Amino acid sequence: MxxxxxxxxxxxxxxxxxxxxxxxxxxxxxxxxxxxxxxxxxxxxxxxxxxxxxxxxxxxxxxxxxxxxxxxxxxxxxxxxxxxxxxxxxxxxxxxxFNGKTIILWFAPLILLGGGVAVGVTTLRRRQKTDKPNGLSASEELEIKQFMDAQKAGAQE
Amino acid sequence: MKRIFAFLPLVVAVVFGGFFLWGLNPDRDPNAIPSVLISQPAPQFDLDPIPDIGTPGLARNDLVGNGGPVVVNVFASWCVPCRAEHAVLTGLVERDGITLFGINYKDKQEDARRWLEELGNPYARIGSDLSGRAGIEWGISGVPETFIVGNDGTVLYRYVGPVVGEDAISKFREALIQAGALKRENS
Structure with a gap:
């Protein structure tokens, strides 16, 4: 000790x-x-x-x-x-x-961080948009309904 | 919009590449300290001579009105590179007629006197800066440092370290030509 x-x-x-x-x-x-x-x-x-x-x-x-x-x-x-x-x-x-000559020094990290976040957010948003299947349009719904009806009619025969 | 983004990697590569090119440039000295004195009036100082060498002391007023730019060299007998630089400065005085003033930085006056006796004295004036206070006024970080001062007392150029070797000498001569202390050699 x-x-x-x-x-x-x-x-x-x-x-x-x-x-x-x-x-x-x-x-x-x-x-x-x-x-x-x-x-x-x-x-x-x-x-x-x-x-x-x-x-x-x-x-x-x-x-x-x-x-x-x-x-x-x-x-x-x-x-x-x-x-x-x-x-x-x-x-x-x-x-x-903090003066005119060093303004870049002080703000560059913030600008880089902001830019990085902005790029990240837009990239993620865009990916989400393309990944999410769009809802079917009215004509597509109609087409499916007709197809299903035809199948049902066929099965009953 | 998407097409613009396609160029983004290229832009980033160019920006970073340019930065690396600047950073890795062998001519760039990352230890160089920017001097605030350039284009400013020389600082106030008044230094006594070294006794018994017959060379007068140096003050701010002596820098003005010499009919051209003068060279102010900060040196000391304890500074080994100064010994090498001494020959270069002597050459500038004897061959090119440069007016050379010295600031003997934090040196024992007896040592300085012996050093000048041994190597010769190319200085027109020498101020003995025992306390190092004049050195601080000039913003020096060590010895040797060499300044070119215009006829009006404006500091035109600063060289940190010994003016020794081909690169340093040609750089310094170019600065002297720019200051108007030397004629460009026609070769």
Missing amino acids: RLLIALVLALSLPSLVAAVEPDEMLDDPVLEARARVISKGLRCVVCQNQDIDSSNAGVARDLRILLRERLVAGDSDEEAVAFIVARYGDYVLLKPP
Whole structure:
């Protein structure tokens, strides 16, 4: 049991270790918490699919420090992010912003889903239509009636 | 209506095929980061010189009014590809008369001085970016990176990585020609 606890602790420890080094952290816990949240949404431009909060790259560290400086200087979250976006472009945002350039990105899944459903529904409808036997027309009913009458008359003979 | 639907598989195939063609194009670098600086004014920065090398420092104002486009190269002595690129840049300065400025990115000044003594100094100005802050202003992701800046201080071109090898050099020369810093060679 003790071994198990030790193992769980040992395995969970690495996930707790962040790239943020003690000397970068702000004394104000509120500002530091804001900085952590913002930096989780910013892409490291060296190791491209990692956020700067968990990256050990030099540029990521510089950006973390820069971000904290902006917050200390009184920037709002949006202003601090805008400051970095102005230098690195929308590309640094891990969540792409909603604007003219990214409109396709946001709506393509919906359009594809809608299109797929539409094609599926029309295909199914059409198949149902062709599979269902149409009712007999009046002349066909008459023809069958005449045939059956003739058969009955024949059987009675 | 049905006849139109008959073409649907073809349309889908063409759309997907076009996408794959674009995606598999060997010239496309999926790691390339689009630069926001192109066609924008160069960022504000003011860097001190490296002491004792006799080359002045570099600031935003130095980029303007040089009588033509200038090349700004971000380099460091600890950057191995920079060493290879150094010869190419020296050639551009000595043979083609390009004006070359340097940003010495996060380098120990003593190391930078020794590096320049060993390889030669083609830079007309070098700013020492000890904190890496000017690098962030330029939006660099690593060293080396090379920019072409117009006479009015507008960033015209950005090359990420070392300008080494035939492909890279011809690409960069073409950009210099487009910027008006080089004459097209008649061959």
